[in-house]
Amino acid sequence: DTGVSQNPRHKITKRGQNVTFRCDPISEHNRLYWYRQTLGQGPEFLTYFQNEAQLEKSRLLSDRFSAERPKGSFSTLEIQRTEQGDSAMYLCASSSREGLTDTQYFGPGTRLTVL
Amino acid sequence: QKEVEQNSGPLSVPEGAIASLNCTYSDRGSQSFFWYRQYSGKSPELIMFIYSNGDKEDGRFTAQLNKASQYVSLLIRDSQPSDSATYLCAVNLLGNEKLTFGTGTRLTIIP
Numbered sequence: 001d002t003g004v005s006q007n008p009r010h011k012i013t014k015r016g017q018n019v020t021f022r023c024d025p026i027s028e029h030n031r032l033y034w035y036r037q038t039l040g041q042g043p044e045f046l047t048y049f050q051n052e053a054q055l056e057k058s059r060l061l062s063d064r065f066s067a068e069r070p071k072g073s074f075s076t077l078e079i080q081r082t083e084q085g086d087s088a089m090y091l092c093a094s095s096s097r098e099g100l101t102d103t104q105y106f107g108p109g110t111r112l113t114v115l
Numbered sequence: 116q117k118e119v120e121q122n123s124g125p126l127s128v129p130e131g132a133i134a135s136l137n138c139t140y141s142d143r144g145s146q147s148f149f150w151y152r153q154y155s156g157k158s159p160e161l162i163m164f165i166y167s168n169g170d171k172e173d174g175r176f177t178a179q180l181n182k183a184s185q186y187v188s189l190l191i192r193d194s195q196p197s198d199s200a201t202y203l204c205a206v207n208l209l210g211n212e213k214l215t216f217g218t219g220t221r222l223t224i225i226p
Contacts, residue, residue: 031212033212033213033214035214040123040218041218042119042203042205042216042217042218042219043159043203043214043216044216045213045214045215048212048213056211056213058213089158091158091159095212098164100146100147100166101146101147101164101166102147102207102212103149103161103164104149104161104214105161106151106158106159106160106161107158108157108158109157109158
């Protein structure tokens with residue numbers, strides 16, 4: 001079990017540029033989640049996939065954000081035309097069913113800084 | 116009212132004492148409750164979860180859930196300096212897998 005991995009770990013970009021992040025979940029997990037966390041706040045839900053199907057998107061996920069999980073394995077999160085307000089830690093989690101509960105395990109995150 | 120509320124702290128506890136962290140939630144449809152630990156600059160790490168009223172123990176950690184009072188807590192026994200971190204409470208609703216987090220409580224264990 002290698003855990004959830006995310007790349008890159010850090011990204012600095014200029015306002016208006018597009019960025020893409022990748023998440024590789026724990027191999028046997030079929031659910032994958034994206035969250036965003038800013039300083040002093042808890043993570044905020046963005047979207048989640050079950051296999052390749054995107055089942056829910058937050059209203060936080062504007063039309064500049066898009067996420068995919070094409071083969072039900074890794075996922076990408078793209079932000080187009082980045083804004084300074086997009087600066088945050090982007091967290092990916094994958095989950096397994098433990099009894100009645102879906103238990104989410106987080107990757108190390110991608111820290112985005114928009115200049 | 117926020118969906119999940121935690122005292123932001125900081126909470127300072129002497130080494131070896133019991134640290135008590137509290138969380139309240141607003142939605143009575145909340146099903147499962149999670150405690151995550153987050154060190155500065157790192158991602159959240161799952162400590163434990165609970166979904167039935169009462170206590171659940173795992174090593175030095177005990178989660179307590181009271182659905183009538185919409186209250187969940189985490190006790191850390193024999194606190195160690197390595198327990199110094201931000202503790203995040205998270206809940207999910209029945210049939211909805213996303214987690215809703217509180218803002219976290221910063222805990223400092225004083226040697």
